[in-house]
Amino acid sequence: MSISRRSFLLTGAAVAAAAGTGFAASQAGAAPAPQAGPAASPAGDVVGKVTVGYQGWFAAPGDGAPINGWWHWSPDMSKAPAPGANSAKSWPDVSEYTRTYPTAMPDLNGGGKAALFSSWDQQTVDTHFRWMREYGIDTAALQRFNPFGSEGPTRDGMAQKVRQAAEANGRKFYVMYDVTNWNGMREQVKQDWTEKMSAHTSSSAYAHQNGRPVVCVWGFGFSDDARPFGAEECLDVVNWLKAQGCYVIGGVPTHWRTESEDSRPG
Template sequence: MSISRRAVIASALAGTAAAGGVLGSQQAGAASAPRSRAAAAPAASPPGDVVGKISVGYQGWFAAKGDGSPIDRWWHWSQDSGQPPSLTNNTIKSWPDMREYTRSFPTAYPNLNNGQPAALFSSHDQQTVDTHFKWMRENNCDTAALQRFNPVGGEGPMRDAMAVKVRRSAEANGRKFYIMYDVTDWRAMLSEI
């Protein structure tokens, strides 16, 4: 017998709501003003919203020199982000298919085998984000988890700009998105978040 994720979540939420009601009743007896039971239970995402949907991670962390981003570097494309990616300066794991991007940024690589210049995209370009969310729509991916790191650190302005671009594309393509924080090495996270 298999159990659905929705049943597990509903059961957990019911337990939380019941515990909130018990705690609320105990606190109401001690306090002069009774607490609302509805305020004690967290709201669940309703079926059809993000529960039971296909979600993907979205990093949006590639930048290129001259793309207008707050970083204005070859961020995540090369070891020395001040210089374009090349045979000796790269961190590229696989070359992206660039056919559907209207804007690209030339690298220091030699031309591709088809004779085209070796160019890459920037996540900061709205058309790049639009292309990704169009692909999500075409492939029935419902939700994107936009990854963020420490927003008060050096990546903050780029992450803020990407959140605006992702929201615009998600809404235009009928997709949902939410922010997912990676708090690795964020020492002051508790006070800064």
């Protein structure tokens, strides 16, 4: 019986498809086919999408934020940004915000006051998520530093504001823990997720991947004093989050694969 080229190609395609699922087609006397590795995750709220980090950490006195200072705008939070005392890397265009906060900087070239926005104003967050919608940005990773210190109440409020803006603009968000200078993170990440942040997964805007709510932990594996965590405690946090049903993303050093330079060995 002769075999046509078409029959041969169709049979080969079927075997390749079977192998791709991790199952091999068998024939008498044939060597076992190598097993395929885990399949890549399908498109979801993070895979195949454009994601940005969202810090939401700018504030100004009088904005109503619990932190009540020029948070991340000035080297001294109690003093307005001024010439020689300004933490902004570049001056933002504030023309689309309904409320801004005047600084001690000179007037702008156009004659307007040098004012800055506050992340605590819901309209500020709404504007950012509207921009995401208008420019095709799908998801925001809400950065969450140690919430057990003085910044905690403001960060808690920002999570609610981001949730509201994401829901209103059809965008997605997820929590991204940053463990920098967070010495108690091993137990406190678990406590914070259980008592506060996991509640946000009920939102229609909370990002899911492979059917699981997304959480990121940024800062494991760095070889510096701000992140002194060993492999065992890092793995404990990752495994705990996975056990809660989360899809876990890691933010790791540049040279993590070679365990050199900025990467902690092991």
